[in-house]
Amino acid sequence: MAINYQKVAFTASYGLPSQVPASTLPEVSFVGRSNVGKSSIMNKIFNRKRLVKVSNTPGRTQNINFFNAGIADFVDLPGYGYAKVAKKDKDRWRTLIEGYFNQDRRFALCCVLIDIRHDVSELDKQMISFLLAREIPFMIVFTKADKMSSKSAVRRQMAKLVKQLSASGDAVVVATSSLDGTGIDDVRTLIEDAIAQARA
Ligand SMILES: Nc1nc2c(ncn2[C@@H]2O[C@H](COP(=O)(O)OP(=O)(O)O)[C@@H](O)[C@H]2O)c(=O)[nH]1
Ligand SMILES: [Mg+2]
Numbered sequence: 001m002a003i004n005y006q007k008v009a010f011t012a013s014y015g016l017p018s019q020v021p022a023s024t025l026p027e028v029s030f031v032g033r034s035n036v037g038k039s040s041i042m043n044k045i046f047n048r049k050r051l052v053k054v055s056n057t058p059g060r061t062q063n064i065n066f067f068n069a070g071i072a073d074f075v076d077l078p079g080y081g082y083a084k085v086a087k088k089d090k091d092r093w094r095t096l097i098e099g100y101f102n103q104d105r106r107f108a109l110c111c112v113l114i115d116i117r118h119d120v121s122e123l124d125k126q127m128i129s130f131l132l133a134r135e136i137p138f139m140i141v142f143t144k145a146d147k148m149s150s151k152s153a154v155r156r157q158m159a160k161l162v163k164q165l166s167a168s169g170d171a172v173v174v175a176t177s178s179l180d181g182t183g184i185d186d187v188r189t190l191i192e193d194a195i196a197q198a199r200a
Contacts, residue, residue: 017099032113034079
């Protein structure tokens with residue numbers, strides 16, 4: 001069964017992991033540094049302009065936001081790694097992310113977003129190690145490919161970042177742009193495959 005992206009709707013926002021109800025459907029989640037393009041790619045996948053709020057102020061305190069797509073839920077998780085946030089906000093981020101992933105939930109796929117222009121950060125590596133340790137299926141989504149000068153530059157940069165990600169083993173990687181749509185169909189296909197597997 002395909003996802004009806006046109007019918008995706010916001011369901012709820014949670015400020016504490018304990019508020020998140022038990023999962024009933026397979027969940028597709030999005031993590032990455034704040035400003036990496038999580039909200040933008042979710043809107044692009046859903047083919048909606050402003051369902052998920054896009055922010056120009058990185059590091060803003062965030063919640064766990066749920067969107068229902070009929071056969072699956074999409075989960076926008078708080079962004080990490082913004083240098084200017086206070087320690088209590090970083091602690092809050094950790095509590096939310098770890099609280100969510102430590103629950104007994106139907107994790108279909110976690111999309112780990114990394115800006116293709118930047119080196120892989122220590123926090124990206126920690127996030128991936130955490131997902132590996134918890135055995136949560138994930139893929140690497142490089143964002144903002146439109147900012148690269150050419151397709152060959154995208155390929156070269158991807159190869160470099162994949163090397164930096166050596167610890168993540170054989171994870172699937174995709175280069176995307178929420179501006180021009182590069183890679184979005186591939187991401188949709190991978191998400192749909194993961195949901196189908198979680199339902200099997
Ligand atoms: N050029 C370009 N800009 C993007 C892309 N994705 C997001 N942005 C911009 O990056 C900023 C942060 O995006 P947002 O989706 O709010 O990131 P989030 O904090 O991870 O949810 C916004 O100014 C977006 O317009 C992309 O694929 N290409
Ligand atoms: Mg966002």
